[in-house]
Amino acid sequence: MATAAGTVAAGTKAAEPDLVLRGVLTGADHHTYRSVPFTVPEGVERVTITFDYTGKEEHSVIDLGLLGPDGALRGWSGGSKRLFTVSSVDATPSFIPAPVAPGQWALLLGVPNLRKTAEASYTAQVYFSRSLAAADEPPPLRVPVRSGAAWYRGDLHMHTGHSDGSCVNQSSVSVPCPLFLTVQAAAERKLDFIAVTEHNTVSHASELRELQPYFSKMLLMPGREITTFSGHANMFGTLAPLDFRVAATPDGWNRMLDQAATLGGLVSINHANRPSGEACMGCGWTNDADIAKVQAIEAVNGTDADTLLSSIPFWQAQLQRGLHPTLIGGSDDHRAARGDTPVGTPTTVVYAPELTQTAILDGIRAGHVFVDIAGNGSRLLELNAETGGRQAMMGDSLAAPGGLTVQFKLHVAQADGATIKLVMDGAEADLLPARDVDGDDVQRSFNWISDGKPHWLRAEVRDARGHLLLLGNPVYLNR
Ligand SMILES: [Zn+2]
Numbered sequence: 001m002a003t004a005a006g007t008v009a010a011g012t013k014a015a016e017p018d019l020v021l022r023g024v025l026t027g028a029d030h031h032t033y034r035s036v037p038f039t040v041p042e043g044v045e046r047v048t049i050t051f052d053y054t055g056k057e058e059h060s061v062i063d064l065g066l067l068g069p070d071g072a073l074r075g076w077s078g079g080s081k082r083l084f085t086v087s088s089v090d091a092t093p094s095f096i097p098a099p100v101a102p103g104q105w106a107l108l109l110g111v112p113n114l115r116k117t118a119e120a121s122y123t124a125q126v127y128f129s130r131s132l133a134a135a136d137e138p139p140p141l142r143v144p145v146r147s148g149a150a151w152y153r154g155d156l157h158m159h160t161g162h163s164d165g166s167c168v169n170q171s172s173v174s175v176p177c178p179l180f181l182t183v184q185a186a187a188e189r190k191l192d193f194i195a196v197t198e199h200n201t202v203s204h205a206s207e208l209r210e211l212q213p214y215f216s217k218m219l220l221m222p223g224r225e226i227t228t229f230s231g232h233a234n235m236f237g238t239l240a241p242l243d244f245r246v247a248a249t250p251d252g253w254n255r256m257l258d259q260a261a262t263l264g265g266l267v268s269i270n271h272a273n274r275p276s277g278e279a280c281m282g283c284g285w286t287n288d289a290d291i292a293k294v295q296a297i298e299a300v301n302g303t304d305a306d307t308l309l310s311s312i313p314f315w316q317a318q319l320q321r322g323l324h325p326t327l328i329g330g331s332d333d334h335r336a337a338r339g340d341t342p343v344g345t346p347t348t349v350v351y352a353p354e355l356t357q358t359a360i361l362d363g364i365r366a367g368h369v370f371v372d373i374a375g376n377g378s379r380l381l382e383l384n385a386e387t388g389g390r391q392a393m394m395g396d397s398l399a400a401p402g403g404l405t406v407q408f409k410l411h412v413a414q415a416d417g418a419t420i421k422l423v424m425d426g427a428e429a430d431l432l433p434a435r436d437v438d439g440d441d442v443q444r445s446f447n448w449i450s451d452g453k454p455h456w457l458r459a460e461v462r463d464a465r466g467h468l469l470l471l472g473n474p475v476y477l478n479r
């Protein structure tokens, strides 16, 4: 993408631990505690530890805790955790989020059982992360929820009781809604990933870590909705603090977006075309931010696609300005799927090599995305281009010198009876031999002879009543 941000590359974290702590416990250690010291250097934001030991067949048991540099107990997991992480923002259950100060820390080993003649060899792998960016999480925290390249379906915008999400309690009173209910609703919708985006806070990050092992088929990503008096924008990919009080400083939005990029954040402008007022304070995009500094635009918010509130024209206007912000969608669910725009409506569908946070975010940065407006779970829209042996998918750029023929392939699934529309540079393009979708799996090919100039071409699919079903990112030509 031709945008300024995206400076934190995924997959850069070394696979090797920073420290490996090994030792042997014997029968003499039965019913004792042992501290295993290690040094946390300056500049570390997250400590992640994996732990294992031998001798379980002899009923050897080693419990696990963590002591901070002041000797304070930072958590105790007994024998229940072999992997944990702690940072100032989040921690694995059993452990306490708190700032990671440099100095001498210790693993605290408890020995509830070790037979007189037994020996247990333990190994702890210690990983230090120097930022709270997802891309800097160590490999044990980045195990894919699913492997393999695929279109992954998710929802990138929702609120729970960690901000203003509410639901009715046992006494029929509206209360801050437990996060679990929203995640459960997303799982019932069979989504592959969700991002929970609370207003200006990431207090939900620990709870997502707690829920992730239970929701083993759905990737849970922490995000936040940067919520200001002059616009809302989601940020994904980092748990680092970000000062959202842009009204207090001149050029505040641009400074904040620069900081977001430094932190490894992916920023999406939300519901840009909403009116701002007492009904929705700061909801409209009324600031002077340089939109080249954002990576995505939530052009579909809930069910607004075919309404006057749609932000699709706002997104398209940025394409016309020469920018490449990725089209995404978000339900903005506030009611654990019991409201008008339940989680999954719309669904953002991302092509990614695996189901991890960094892979999904990189797929969004690359524009490998279409939006399934109703989120029906199986609709597909693909637009691919090829010329001179070079290929491009939605979001990619293809160089096509003047006179060269570009071959396009369009693939629409599960939209029988619908109609395809192509849009080039903001106007409908008459390039398709047949616009009707006559079947559950339809492929169309067409050619375009390049004039050598910069263009963008996108596809959309509408049902028989003209309602939008699928909306894809453009293939960019010569830009
Ligand atoms: Zn908002």
Ligand SMILES: [Zn+2]
Pocket (backbone or CB within 6 Å): 157, 158, 159, 225, 332
């Ligand atoms: Zn929101």
